[in-house]
Amino acid sequence: SQPGSRKFPPYDSKITHPTREPHSWSRAAALTEGDPTCTNRVHNQSVSTSLEARVSGFVVSVRSQPRRRNKRAVLHTHTTRKATRKLGTEEMEPLSAAKETFIMGLLFESLSADIVVGVFTLLLFVYLRYSYSYGYWKRKGIPYIPPPTSIFGNVGDFILSKKPPGTVMMELYHKLEGKPYGGIFMITSPALLVRDPEIIKQVFVKDFDHFVDRSLNIHEKINPLEGNLFMLKGKRWRWLRTKLTPTFTSGKIKMMFQVLIDCASEMNAYVSPIANSQDSLEIKELIAKYTTDIIGTCAFGLQFNSLKNPDSEFRAMGRKVLTSSATKKAKILLIKALPFLAEVFNISFFDMEASNFFLNAVNDTVEHREKNNISRSDFLQLLIQLKNKGHELAKETFIMGLLFESLSADIVVGVFTLLLFVYLRYSYSYGYWKRKGIPYIPPPTSIFGNVGDFILSKKPPGTVMMELYHKLEGKPYGGIFMITSPALLVRDPEIIKQVFVKDFDHFVDRSLNIHEKINPLEGNLFMLKGKRWRWLRTKLTPTFTSGKIKMMFQVLIDCASEMNAYVSPIANSQDSLEIKELIAKYTTDIIGTCAFGLQFNSLKNPDSEFRAMGRKVLTSSATKKAKILLIKALPFLAEVFNISFFDMEASNFFLNAVNDTVEHREKNNISRSDFLQLLIQLKNKGQIAEDRTSGKEDAHLYYKIRNEESSNNQKFELNDGLLAAQCFLFFLAGFETSSATVSFCLYELALNPEIQERLRKEVDTVLQNYKGTITYEAIQEMDYLSRVVDETLRKYPPVPNLDRQCTKKFTFPGTNHVIEKGISLIIPVNALHHDPKYFPDPERFNPDRFTEEAKRTRHHYSYLPFGEGPRICIGMRFGLMQTKVGLVSLLSKYKFSPCEKTSIPIVFSPKSPTPTSTDGIWLKITNRE
Known part of the structure; x- marks a missing residue:
């Protein structure tokens, strides 16, 4: 988003840049686009359950609704100058020793590194932070839906896998009946749910330069596949979108049309023995195999044969990337809440096994074509052509955009405040043995204690402990x-x-x-x-x-x-x-x-x-x-x-x-x-x-x-x-x-x-x-x-x-x-x-x-x-x-x-x-x- 403010005609509302609000946090939510007339669209999705765009640093969630011209609301932000609360010494009393040590061996008597960051103090901090954040829309004077819980905001039913995201947002949409938009909370992050189609048009088209990015944090160094067109931001997105625009012209689509016909014929051949039999058919899996074969041929230049081979590795990897689970939600939550840990541990939005599989598939195919001077009428060939004409386009940038355009909405808590808390907690914990009067080895780092080399996979645990053992020579x-x-x-x-x-x-x-x-x-x-x-x-x-x-x-x-x-x-x-x-x-x-x-x-x-x-x-x-x-x-x-x-x-x-x-x-x-x-x-x-x-x-x-x-x-x-x-x-x-x-x-x-x-x-x-x-x-x-x-x-x-x-x-x-x-x-x-x-x-x-x-x-x-x-x-x-x-x-x-x-x-x-x-x-x- 660009600095400055932007009004919403015909409303006297404006949105200010997040630097004016010291308590702004990174926002997270899903963005899909559905306006077929907009030439600056990344993609055109016919099915959209929750539409969001970044509004000067926070998320706007949008929903279609007939415009109600008799309703007006004021949307504005103001600079808050309140001093942050100080951590008094009474909050830093010695904490009881952690009851756990981090075990790296899964089932053996192995030792591993552990982090315990004062759970009760952290819970108190989170509670205070939540309480303050949930007053955001009230302070702005904008209608909002109070969160039913102090933990997950208005989206707890989705986070806890009780309801799908479309249903959750539909319920919030109906609660804002009669209003063009209203505030909600994605965990503690405020977001704006937009109901009026005229305002949606304003966000997507008229004032697109204020809402360019999707609210996704990417780490291409960890996983190059995150550099796809769907996730890129700012100038890099504009550049790549311009370069890829000719790829999907009607002429290029006609060039690949026969592939669609061939895959459809194979699908009919697959269905034929089942027709008129007593067996029923799971349609979603059938069509998924059909579309997988199409993408395999057009995007990768490979025959996936998903219809003939139920154990197709490409189909399995596609499922692996798209299958949601509580563990995946927790992993994305860690990425958003503690991004420095995501970089340290190389954690990606996408499954690394599947990512490496797709990376290798594309790299091997490109290498084979270039080495043997092979050319085909498919999407991959167009990208090779773009790459070889002098454009600095990494082969990995486009892969995930070819396969899937789905990513769930996510939540971010106050990262910088949390980092400060963790730093203070670390500094206090590292004085434990000194206060006890017991000889100890000072940690070389303020993040991983004495076991950083194992945590970062530099040395095996036996070697790490042997080095510490020798440093304590002469002591029991x-x-x-x-x-x-x-x-x-x-x-x-x-x-x-x-x-x-x-x-x-x-x-x-x-x-x-x-x-x-x-x-x-x-x-x-x-x-x-x-x-x-x-x-x-x-x-x-x-x-x-x-x-x-x-x-x-x-x-x-x-x-x-x-x-x-x-x-x-x-x-x-x-x-x-x-x-x-x-x-x-x-x-x-x-x-x-x-x-x-x-x-x-x-x-x-x-x-x-x-x-x-x-x-x-x-x-x-x-x-x-x-x-x-x-x-x-x-x-x-x-x-x-x-x-x-x-x-x-x-x-x-x-x-x-x-x-x-x-x-x-x-x-x-x-x-x-x-x-x-x-x-x-x-x-x-x-x-x-x-x-x-x-x-x-x-x-x-x-x-x-x-x-x-x-x-x-x-x-x-x-x-x-x-x-x-x-x-x-x-x-x-x-x-x-x-x-x-x-x-x-x-x-x-x-x-x-x-x-x-x-x-x-x-x-x-x-x-x-x-x-x-x-x-x-x-x-x-x-x-x-x-x-x-x-x-x-x-x-x-x-x-x-x-x-x-x-x-x-x-x-x-x-x-x-x-x-x-x-x-x-x-x-x-x-x-x-x-x-x-x-x-x-x-x-x-x-x-x-x-x-x-x-x-x-x-x-x-x-x-x-x-x-x-x-x-x-x-x-x-x-x-x-x-x-x-x-x-x-x-x-x-x-x-x-x-x-x-x-x-x-x-x-x-x-x-x-x-x-x-x-x-x-x-x-x-x-x-x-």
Whole structure:
């Protein structure tokens, strides 16, 4: 919008530039255009539910209505000079420590960065800001509709997905009956709803130079597709609109007309077999495929074949971009409310996977045409022509405008005031450890505390904590900051023992906030707290005894045999193999059978849906980090928008898989020897039958929990959601940790052939005693195998950092250092495992570190691959067993060696919360002689 004011003839109303009003905020709403006579239109849409344009910095929403000439209103703004309220010292009293620490590992005892910005103070600030904003139209003397809620203004029903936006605006339109326009509130942002067609004409045509832009903030650096004609502003929009105008002349449309005819013929051929049959047809999907094929040919020069191929990737990506969800609304809200976070975390209006797909499709097509001197009669060719005639037109600018012209209305809160509040809160929080008199590491940045390198995906979390660990050399513990949340980094194994065991009742919980109502899968044993965790941990203890593992042992053998069959054709060939993916399929099939009672067939089926969903949950991204950041910083928004730690599509998939399997078994009276059957037994009978004999190997399962069972009289129900959550945890934790361990182990064995040969001899010797058969007892006899696995877990701990949350105020004995309730304690496992004080020459792979004599020379709590104490990993024994079975099965038949693709040394991905090789783990496999 241009500075100055503009009157609305015949009304004596004017709109002033936003700089005259110090409390103006960025406005957000949707703009569509419907005047066919206007030559300056970006697009002509025949269907319009809510029309908006920017009026000197705020939004005008317009609705068609017959003009009422007998009504007049005054619209004006005036400069407000009221001083902003000061934050008095009484508002800056020390806040209680945040009760959460930001966790980046989805299901592992991983640590991640967190931000807690004084929720109650923020709510008070927001409330005051809302109250002031809702007086905007009253101060202007313009008729308006008071908002029914102090949170979402007049559009709460749309924000909360109760009503579509057209219906919401129609209801507001009727409430302004008799008025040419009236004020409404999009959250706290004032907007003008225009009803009079004459004023709409004024906005769209007569005074278009005052209402040029749509109210969309774009970030082309994050996603080039946001630079499309629909979203561009000002001079860049004018320039591109002028250049593209010849593209849609009647002559150009005639040039592409045959494409429309061909696609229509294919549609008729598709419908023909259905006509006169008993089947009905979903028309929207049919026509969507027809139009997708047209756009594919005209815009991309490609045959999409959506009608013939129901799994067309272009059709799927189109749906992905246009499908609305509460998560997408929350993401756009974050973009609008905290744009600096959008830039930091590379958050876009559009799904990045779909965006990259369309970018690559266009770039590849353009490159192919230019390289091979190909020319076609389509829209893309016209754009290539425009590009090559010397016009500086980025290939990405036009893509989204070709496909979709839809974007929902959005809301913006007071960004600059919020930033000021956050800055003050940060500055105060960073003095926490100094006030406590505890040594600490000053944060290098005022945004991300001490963990910025992980948040920004520059370094993996294990490396970040190792660097902090070394900065506290000589101290038993020290303070750090996870974003603004203070946390205590513990270095001394004796204090770790105190936290994990001796004073466990002060450090029961992990620092995770769970929302089971949003996603039942968050009610898993890893994330549960307090009494519910104690109850469930006690009930699940018999599930992982040695007896129960023996019951499932044959499943491990069967899956290992299938893995060998998969590897056999590759051995001795010229091909290398990516080991991590191979082992992940092996462990996925094991967990699928044991946890879900289903045959996943990941080895035989590379497109296994369970494998794909497992990857989807565990794959880290900036968007996921930003989502979790929002959950932690503004938990009330997480509940409003139903935002979960886990991907909701994958969560629903696992929920349905478990519920359907349970229902089928109960309905048909089916019983199997697997983990799911034990949970069904617990659900129906209230307990799992324990083995009559449990040896020393099961001692870790009964760590202190048994002593507390009698005092925990409160009973909880194992409902379907809680049951599914445990299967989900078993699946994710089981396949990821074991597959990583086996992969890294084979990598080290390939680089250390003498260790590989020594282990192979042990495998051969023991198996000879069991007639060449891998049995539970044979695995137990392989002492050197255990040492090799232990050394792998030392060098590559699956969970690089553990955490606990202080649940009761605690004072370290012999000091005046008080740990308040809610403070998180970080145990840097990776740093301990690589400390030369405990493990000399830590980068060398040496299984002899784990002989009984060697283990007695160091502190027990310097080695923590599975944690310790009552919250030790309950599935530790099962994980070790499937790891060892996989290794023995492979080593008994094959040799492993480095190849050209092998990364030496491994480069770890800074994006993953667990140790993951950036380039994969590629090895050469040969048959044994």
